[in-house]
Amino acid sequence: MEQQIADRQEHRQSTLPSTAPARMTGAQILWEVLAREGVEVVFGYPGGAIMPAYDALPASGIHHVLVRHEQGAAHMADGYARASGKVGVCVATSGPGATNLVTGIATAMLDSSPVVCITGQVSSTLLGSDAFQEIDITGITLPITKHNYLVTRAEDLVHTLREAFEVARSGRPGPVLVDITKDAQQATVPFRWSDEPVRLPGVRPARRMAQEQIERAASLVDVAKRPLILCGHGVIKAGASEQLLRFAEKTGVPVASTLLGLGAFPASHPLSLGMMGMHGEAWVNHAVQEADLLLALGMRFDDRVTGNLKNYAPAAKKIHLEIDPTEVNKNVKADVALVGDLRRSLERLTPVVREREHGEWQTKIRTLRDDSATRDVQGIPHGGKLRAPHVLHDLWRLTRGEALVVTDVGQHQMWEAQYYRHERPRTLITSGGLGTMGFALPAAIGARFARPDDEIWVVAGDGGFQMTACELITCAQEGIKVNVALINNGYLGMVRQWQEFFYGGRYVATPLKSPDFVKLAEAHGMTALRVTSREQIPAAVEAARTAPGTAVIEFCVEGEEAVYPMVPANADLHAMIRRPSRIEESIHES
Amino acid sequence: MSHDSAFAAPTGRRIARTFIVYVEDRPGTLNRVVSLFRRRGFNIDSLTVGRTEREGISRITLVVQSDEDTAQRLEANLYKLVNVLEVHDVTHAPAVSREMAFVKVRAGAEHRGEVLQLCETFRARVVDVAPEALTAEITGTPEKLDGLIELLRPFGILEMVRTGAVAMARGAAMQSAATASEGDLAA
Numbered sequence: 001m002e003q004q005i006a007d008r009q010e011h012r013q014s015t016l017p018s019t020a021p022a023r024m025t026g027a028q029i030l031w032e033v034l035a036r037e038g039v040e041v042v043f044g045y046p047g048g049a050i051m052p053a054y055d056a057l058p059a060s061g062i063h064h065v066l067v068r069h070e071q072g073a074a075h076m077a078d079g080y081a082r083a084s085g086k087v088g089v090c091v092a093t094s095g096p097g098a099t100n101l102v103t104g105i106a107t108a109m110l111d112s113s114p115v116v117c118i119t120g121q122v123s124s125t126l127l128g129s130d131a132f133q134e135i136d137i138t139g140i141t142l143p144i145t146k147h148n149y150l151v152t153r154a155e156d157l158v159h160t161l162r163e164a165f166e167v168a169r170s171g172r173p174g175p176v177l178v179d180i181t182k183d184a185q186q187a188t189v190p191f192r193w194s195d196e197p198v199r200l201p202g203v204r205p206a207r208r209m210a211q212e213q214i215e216r217a218a219s220l221v222d223v224a225k226r227p228l229i230l231c232g233h234g235v236i237k238a239g240a241s242e243q244l245l246r247f248a249e250k251t252g253v254p255v256a257s258t259l260l261g262l263g264a265f266p267a268s269h270p271l272s273l274g275m276m277g278m279h280g281e282a283w284v285n286h287a288v289q290e291a292d293l294l295l296a297l298g299m300r301f302d303d304r305v306t307g308n309l310k311n312y313a314p315a316a317k318k319i320h321l322e323i324d325p326t327e328v329n330k331n332v333k334a335d336v337a338l339v340g341d342l343r344r345s346l347e348r349l350t351p352v353v354r355e356r357e358h359g360e361w362q363t364k365i366r367t368l369r370d371d372s373a374t375r376d377v378q379g380i381p382h383g384g385k386l387r388a389p390h391v392l393h394d395l396w397r398l399t400r401g402e403a404l405v406v407t408d409v410g411q412h413q414m415w416e417a418q419y420y421r422h423e424r425p426r427t428l429i430t431s432g433g434l435g436t437m438g439f440a441l442p443a444a445i446g447a448r449f450a451r452p453d454d455e456i457w458v459v460a461g462d463g464g465f466q467m468t469a470c471e472l473i474t475c476a477q478e479g480i481k482v483n484v485a486l487i488n489n490g491y492l493g494m495v496r497q498w499q500e501f502f503y504g505g506r507y508v509a510t511p512l513k514s515p516d517f518v519k520l521a522e523a524h525g526m527t528a529l530r531v532t533s534r535e536q537i538p539a540a541v542e543a544a545r546t547a548p549g550t551a552v553i554e555f556c557v558e559g560e561e562a563v564y565p566m567v568p569a570n571a572d573l574h575a576m577i578r579r580p581s582r583i584e585e586s587i588h589e590s
Numbered sequence: 591m592s593h594d595s596a597f598a599a600p601t602g603r604r605i606a607r608t609f610i611v612y613v614e615d616r617p618g619t620l621n622r623v624v625s626l627f628r629r630r631g632f633n634i635d636s637l638t639v640g641r642t643e644r645e646g647i648s649r650i651t652l653v654v655q656s657d658e659d660t661a662q663r664l665e666a667n668l669y670k671l672v673n674v675l676e677v678h679d680v681t682h683a684p685a686v687s688r689e690m691a692f693v694k695v696r697a698g699a700e701h702r703g704e705v706l707q708l709c710e711t712f713r714a715r716v717v718d719v720a721p722e723a724l725t726a727e728i729t730g731t732p733e734k735l736d737g738l739i740e741l742l743r744p745f746g747i748l749e750m751v752r753t754g755a756v757a758m759a760r761g762a763a764m765q766s767a768a769t770a771s772e773g774d775l776a777a
Contacts, residue, residue: 138618139621142618142621142622142625143625143629146672147671147672150617150618167672200672201614201675201768202613202614202671202672202673202674202675203672204669324670325666325669326663326666326667326670328666329659329662329663330663
């Protein structure tokens, strides 16, 4: 799919009429290059040092979305990138405009999202003088970008911007920042475009995998008795879902997923197990611990996935398929590493592995699953109460699992991962690595521009939503529709849960007062509904779906619900805190 | 604070490792390289940087304490930097490594002879003599420099500067693709 996008962009480049004037300002060059890179929309906020660029923007035909805070711009570009597989672009001025991007850039970095950030900078003659709104943004973003550039001459813009796009989308993608001084935007220089591919002498193309490595991996797969695929974000990034499906079906190996890998493998597939890790399904974590072979695809053995590394999957050999060589042997030692494009690795691996069934192993996992089902919150009668996991489950049912869901960070995010079953890649967008509260609404706005026709739901908590609620009005100004499921439990729920489990139930700074969300949404001219019981959910969801613009549903849920199971930080993966069984719970409730 | 790395438990012995790193000569490149080590809590033993035979390409010799696994990941992380062209871990390769130092040592009339004799033994050149002190210039392996410095310490070292090691592989085998001219590569 990404190849198609790349092809399309290339096509666009080569078919652009060469009407560009011979001499252009740096500002004009900026937009000209972006247009030739296939950019149709940018998310930004103007200010002094970026004004020349803004002045030249309308002539470019690129659509600009005015955000209310630059953090939103970065998240929108990120959401756009994740929803489309293309590069997302955000724009900000120097100083505070640039520093406001930082959280969004770091979010994109940790989740390998291709984003190009354009920032204005004070004139080159003022650099380093602490001029008004001058900040060393390339210094600040050095550890949270894949690469960054300071451009002080208009002549350098074409190749720098082209490089920026190439770096952002190639290999393991990531954010790239281009800081452009005001005088470089203003200067008029000859416009020189070359259709030559961008040359990056410091970026090594992935080496061709030795057949020997492929065969070593295949021999491990062929003899494994309890193999498991760990499906990560890389499967989606590489567009390798079909290849994964073919591999899993041929080998009969069950597929567990990381949070960011959800959707890469259809949740309804018999081989799909669901999410692993801290809030993963119990049977998945037990399966990981009992496996004799882990096939890690495009994932990085994050601590939220492994728990205590010392006792992680102790009996398993590990095959690591990964595009980024620095991830191999970082947390977990690989017996075989296949470094390179995942799609290609799977295409080479699948023909040489044996066809298997693994009936015994699957039966074993099913037994584990049955045990979990008895504890599943979905089996608990709601008893007149509104429980967040029920809301997510119903939302999945009512949208037939076909919506693009963009979540914020916290309990609702985990419940979404557990109870909204994703069938296709790029139907869940969430901040996994950085865990950025406030991500959902702006990321969903970005996603809307990438996917104009898909149903989009924001799932956010009362805490995170208030961090970037200012972007509601961006939806109104743009006239776009996203549906917001606001899960209001009156707490910063995940922190409250930790306080309940690990800090003696002392709820310090987690009870949370909120504005009247219905009135707030109405003040933005939006459809707004409040849901206080499970029976009201279907009608509310339907009303939101059919509302002409952005609609907000506030779900007033039980305050002290916890996400189960839970592997306490750094505990062994199988040492999960489980939901008290249904019988115990019903006694507890009566 | 040199060992608390974010990486998995070190699996091997930590030794001084020497990397040769070819980089594009652009502003901020050194910052990126150093930042990579800083972020992971490595204390850099020494770092030298200078031009190469090829314009626009600089060469860094970097010495850092690490075990084998960590060294491999450091190398991979260096390669991830867009401005880094080539990395060689020459720790176990046949290579020459040299460092230079100036040592200003207290050497009044009563000890001057002794100090001069030590300098001569280590083939250090005396580059400045004052009534109460002299300055020696010494080039050699870091161990050789350590040797002289330890022997001079009892006299009183007033000031000292070391350049850090520069290293080069022996023979023609390890020639860099980054700086090689096209003719060299064809050969």
